[in-house]
Amino acid sequence: MTIANLWVVLEPAENGFTSTSLELLSHARTIASSVAGVTWGTGNSQAALAGEYGATTLFCIDVPAQALPGAAVAAAMAGGELPDLVLIPTSYDGRDIAGRLSARLRRPVLTNVTNLSADGHTEHQIFGGTRLVDAHFTTPGVGIVVARAKSFVAISSGGAPATVTPLAIPDLGRRGESSITNRHVEEQTGPKLEEASVVVAGGRGIGEVTGFAIIEELAELLHGAAGASRAIVDAGWVPYSLQVGQTGKTVKPDVYIACGISGATQHMVGMKGSKVIIAINKDADAPIFQMADLGIVGDVKTVLPALAAALRARS
Amino acid sequence: MNIVVCVKQIPDPSAPQSLDEHHNLNRSGKLLLDEADTYGVEMALQLAEASSGEVVVVSMGDATDLTGLRTALAMGAARAVVVSDPALRGANALDTAAVLSAVITSVSPDLVLTATESSDGYTGTVPAQIAEFLGWPSVTFAKSLSASENSLTVSRQSEAGYDEVTVSLPAVVSVTAGVVEPRYASFKGIMAAKSKSVEVKTLRDLGITLDQGQAITAVTEAPSREAGEKFVDDGTAAEKIIAFLESVKAL
Ligand SMILES: Cc1cc2nc3c(=O)[nH]c(=O)nc-3n(C[C@H](O)[C@H](O)[C@H](O)COP(=O)(O)OP(=O)(O)OC[C@H]3O[C@@H](n4cnc5c(N)ncnc54)[C@H](O)[C@@H]3O)c2cc1C
Ligand SMILES: Nc1ncnc2c1ncn2[C@@H]1O[C@H](COP(=O)(O)O)[C@@H](O)[C@H]1O
Numbered sequence: 041m042t043i044a045n046l047w048v049v050l051e052p053a054e055n056g057f058t059s060t061s062l063e064l065l066s067h068a069r070t071i072a073s074s075v076a077g078v079t080w081g082t083g084n085s086q087a088a089l090a091g092e093y094g095a096t097t098l099f100c101i102d103v104p105a106q107a108l109p110g111a112a113v114a115a116a117m118a119g120g121e122l123p124d125l126v127l128i129p130t131s132y133d134g135r136d137i138a139g140r141l142s143a144r145l146r147r148p149v150l151t152n153v154t155n156l157s158a159d160g161h162t163e164h165q166i167f168g169g170t171r172l173v174d175a176h177f178t179t180p181g182v183g184i185v186v187a188r189a190k191s192f193v194a195i196s197s198g199g200a201p202a203t204v205t206p207l208a209i210p211d212l213g214r215r216g217e218s219s220i221t222n223r224h225v226e227e228q229t230g231p232k233l234e235e236a237s238v239v240v241a242g243g244r245g246i247g248e249v250t251g252f253a254i255i256e257e258l259a260e261l262l263h264g265a266a267g268a269s270r271a272i273v274d275a276g277w278v279p280y281s282l283q284v285g286q287t288g289k290t291v292k293p294d295v296y297i298a299c300g301i302s303g304a305t306q307h308m309v310g311m312k313g314s315k316v317i318i319a320i321n322k323d324a325d326a327p328i329f330q331m332a333d334l335g336i337v338g339d340v341k342t343v344l345p346a347l348a349a350a351l352r353a354r355s
Numbered sequence: 356m357n358i359v360v361c362v363k364q365i366p367d368p369s370a371p372q373s374l375d376e377h378h379n380l381n382r383s384g385k386l387l388l389d390e391a392d393t394y395g396v397e398m399a400l401q402l403a404e405a406s407s408g409e410v411v412v413v414s415m416g417d418a419t420d421l422t423g424l425r426t427a428l429a430m431g432a433a434r435a436v437v438v439s440d441p442a443l444r445g446a447n448a449l450d451t452a453a454v455l456s457a458v459i460t461s462v463s464p465d466l467v468l469t470a471t472e473s474s475d476g477y478t479g480t481v482p483a484q485i486a487e488f489l490g491w492p493s494v495t496f497a498k499s500l501s502a503s504e505n506s507l508t509v510s511r512q513s514e515a516g517y518d519e520v521t522v523s524l525p526a527v528v529s530v531t532a533g534v535v536e537p538r539y540a541s542f543k544g545i546m547a548a549k550s551k552s553v554e555v556k557t558l559r560d561l562g563i564t565l566d567q568g569q570a571i572t573a574v575t576e577a578p579s580r581e582a583g584e585k586f587v588d589d590g591t592a593a594e595k596i597i598a599f600l601e602s603v604k605a606l
Contacts, residue, residue, distance in 0.1 A: 137482025
């Protein structure tokens with residue numbers, strides 16, 4: 041398979057598209073001769089941004105603001121003249137679109153992809169990122185690929201604004217019978233977890249919910265963001281938006297500081313791309329030490345306050 | 356309200372995993388209920404108990420061991436249907452969803468619950484694929500849900516926080532860990548589960564042709580990170596970390 045025509049699903053975000061969308065678009069133009077974006081909502085006004093990152097055409101789907109986009113976007117895409125491959129960001133709505141499109145077109149979907157080559161081969165990680173799987177589509181027809189955040193780097197191509205082409209939504213039947221009645225936005229200060237150059241993450245070893253305060257303080261002192269393992273998200277100590285790992289966010293900061301985190305494969309797969317990793321754990325055999333550039337065998341209850349005090353003294 | 360919960364039986368996740376010669380996960384031995392599915396089972400039981408409905412668990416996969424399905428039955432599900440067929444070994448998400456949808460159609464529930472992703476396959480696309488096959492609305496990533504007459508209100512996780520979504524029934528909803536606290540099966544439940552029905556179906560029973568439009572070419576060792584220095588805290592760990600941060604120019 042060679043990819044002549046490629047569509048990239050560009051997920052709307054405040055002032056543009058999500059960072060993963062732009063990462064995928066940047067990669068798309070290195071492997072395909074013709075690249076189009078597909079977006080919804082207020083996409084019309086983003087033709088310049090889509091063009092700047094490599095799309096020549098921007099397909100816009102008029103999804104009402106209170107609708108979940110999955111069914112509508114998939115149906116509209118399926119009604120268009122399909123490309124060789126559709127590339128979709130791993131996100132809540134991205135997976136809905138991919139699943140719906142796959143079933144609608146009876147075409148398989150490759151997920152958790154971290155690399156895609158011009159011959160249509162994909163790479164994804166299994167067993168906590170210790171093995172790489174090379175896969176590809178074996179039957180003719182459009183390939184659907186869902187790729188993870190931070191797999192590629194977003195680079196502007198300086199292209200001209202994309203040509204906007206509307207894509208109509210066919211009758212969805214019962215598929216569209218859902219609506220968003222209210223949106224809750226969690227307050228956030230400091231850099232975003234996915235974009236921070238320093239991430240300080242806490243796990244079950246912080247002991248209790250109040251133990252997270254020191255994680256947040258360290259993040260602030262280092263001008264970074266706080267993160268968490270799933271153990272303390274499931275325990276309800278911190279919101280899911282802080283979760284790092286397979287089912288959470290992928291982060292690649294300059295420095296990742298894991299505090300009281302054992303280093304389960306599902307956690308490591310979300311942070312092993314960090315430039316340097318510091319781990320603090322009282323168990324000298326914790327798996328996290330196998331990939332830590334600096335491993336501190338110690339108690340977070342003493343090490344973290346001392347570190348915060350030392351940092352405060354410097355600022 | 357009658358509810359189908361899609362549950363997966365998986366090899367013990369705490370045991371080392373390996374692949375067979377076709378690059379499929381080795382699934383010999385005991386098959387456990389995917390922990391991710393226990394939340395859907397519990398949620399379904401609570402909704403069904405409040406409306407004197409029934410919970411049916413539906414699964415696709417090896418039926419040589421039924422430990423996982425018995426766990427769901429011991430929690431309180433009424434019966435189980437499992438589709439097992441040699442042709443389904445290594446089935447992709449699309450085929451999985453096609454098979455599950457066919458069974459769901461025959462059960463004809465008011466609601467289908469799934470986890471957001473399975474622990475061994477984690478494609479996360481099966482719920483939306485099922486919804487599309489059924490022609491139903493879906494809400495993925497539910498962190499709480501409540502039922503009224505013909506609809507559900509769902510708090511759906513979002514990038515920024517969460518959205519409140521109403522969805523008409525029947526629908527497919529995927530639930531996150533933490534949506535409810537799964538119960539432990541009681542002794543009575545475990546005994547009762549032994550006599551509950553587990554219906555095993557084959558592909559021929561469902562009349563489905565498979566897609567199988569993807570293949571794995573190779574599985575290779577990923578480049579691994581080297582462990583660096585290990586320092587046992589003697590009271591100077593903070594200084595050690597500061598010096599390290601300085602050396603990598605993070606301070
Ligand atoms: C399908 C699936 C997906 C998953 N996705 C994710 C994911 O996205 N992200 C994720 O993080 N996990 C994920 N998990 C869960 C993962 O397997 C682990 O359960 C989880 O990461 C463990 O979190 P933890 O390290 O905080 O807790 P634990 O494993 O309990 O580790 C706590 C650590 O703290 C140390 N400790 C205790 N007290 C102290 C102290 N006073 N000082 C210093 N150290 C101390 C202990 O030695 C231990 O190493 C997933 C699991 C599954 C099955
Ligand atoms: N073989 C299967 N049998 C039953 N349910 C499944 C199966 N595969 C996936 N599911 C359901 O779909 C969810 C998402 O799975 P996946 O798309 O594989 O990550 C799972 O958590 C299950 O609820």
